[in-house]
Amino acid sequence: MAAGLAFAGLLILAAPALAQPAGQPAPWHLGLQPSVSPVADEVHNFHNLLLWIITLISLFVLALLVYVMVRFRASANPVPSKTSHNTLVEVVWTVVPILILIVIAVPSFKLLYFADKAEKADLTIKAIGKQWYWTYEYPDNGNFTFDATIVQEADLKAGQPRLLATDNAVVVPVNKNVRVLVTAADVIHAWAMPAFAVKKDAVPGRLNETWFRAEREGTYYGQCSEICGTYHGYMPIEVKVVSQADFDKWVEDAKKKFAAVDGASPRLADARAAQ
Missing domain, CATH: 1.10.287.90 (Helix Hairpins)
Known part of the structure; x- marks a missing residue:
């Protein structure tokens, strides 16, 4: 014994x-x-x-x-x-x-x-699960919207992990309470980030809430953790934690890059422009 x-x-x-x-x-x-x-x-x-x-x-x-x-x-x-x-x-x-x-x-x-939940949030982000990518909204910082899809293996750059890297990352400031509102547009997904101990179901028609405060700068990865369809394993989450100054600069750039049309995601905006 x-x-x-x-x-x-x-x-x-x-x-x-x-x-x-x-x-x-x-x-x-x-x-x-x-x-x-x-x-x-x-x-x-x-x-x-x-x-x-x-x-x-x-x-x-x-x-x-x-x-x-x-x-x-x-x-x-x-x-x-x-x-x-x-x-x-x-x-x-x-x-x-x-x-x-x-x-x-x-x-x-x-x-x-x-x-x-966070009693006093410094920042709010809305994560919307879709088959099979995530749409993010920043209502506190200009209400811009963008999609985050997986980086295909053939397109991976040095340092990007397979099946985890996304073309657009969620960016948040370090040492700030971040409220995450989670929902879905089609089926049940789950927004999960192991390093933050966050895992919240994204349910169509329902708005769930969670929070985190990242205390160290860096890039962190998670995945959808609900079996949501054929490409469930190709729905990663990438979060970059940066300084407040870098976050403010990113927000200004993001407002120009991800300008939404009538609150729609860039995918829908591009589709409308093509019609």
Whole structure:
């Protein structure tokens, strides 16, 4: 049992060293993506708490099984016990699981409340899931709209990850509370960003809300995490976290580049222009 505990502790301590690089998955790496938001920090803490609990429970059950197999084997007990009731044991196996569930429930409810929505958002972005790309709106910064589609493998540039890079990235300022309004135009999608610990369903006719505050500049990748059709696996999300100055400059450029027509996405605007 001591060896098992030592091995479990080693795995937990080694997890940060084996974790994926920030922003995207990597081959042969273990653990969650490094967190870059307060919600992700709390999710990682809750994950580690559960890991300790389940490890201790598993080791305890394993020890009981070994004890029973050795202590009550047929050769050691030619005349088996006929005991069928033990009040103490029955109380213990009822009370202890309840206490464990309480220990799990308290931080779980706190985390659910914390991750629910931003009380004071500095920026709002609307993400609209479509088959099979995302449309984004920036209502607080000129109300421009743009589409983000996957970069095909033949068009990938150096440093762009396969199946994760998009032609247009969501850009947000660092250390700002970003409210994300999520919906869909056709079927259910899901806006998911592992480094931010964000995953929110995009449901047609419904507006869901989530939030994040990226505390480190960089490029982060996610994907639609609801099976939404044939090209579900080709619906990535790319978010660039930049300084406030760079964000302001990007907004000014984006207003010119992504000017929407009657609030429509660029795809629809191009289609109208072609008619």
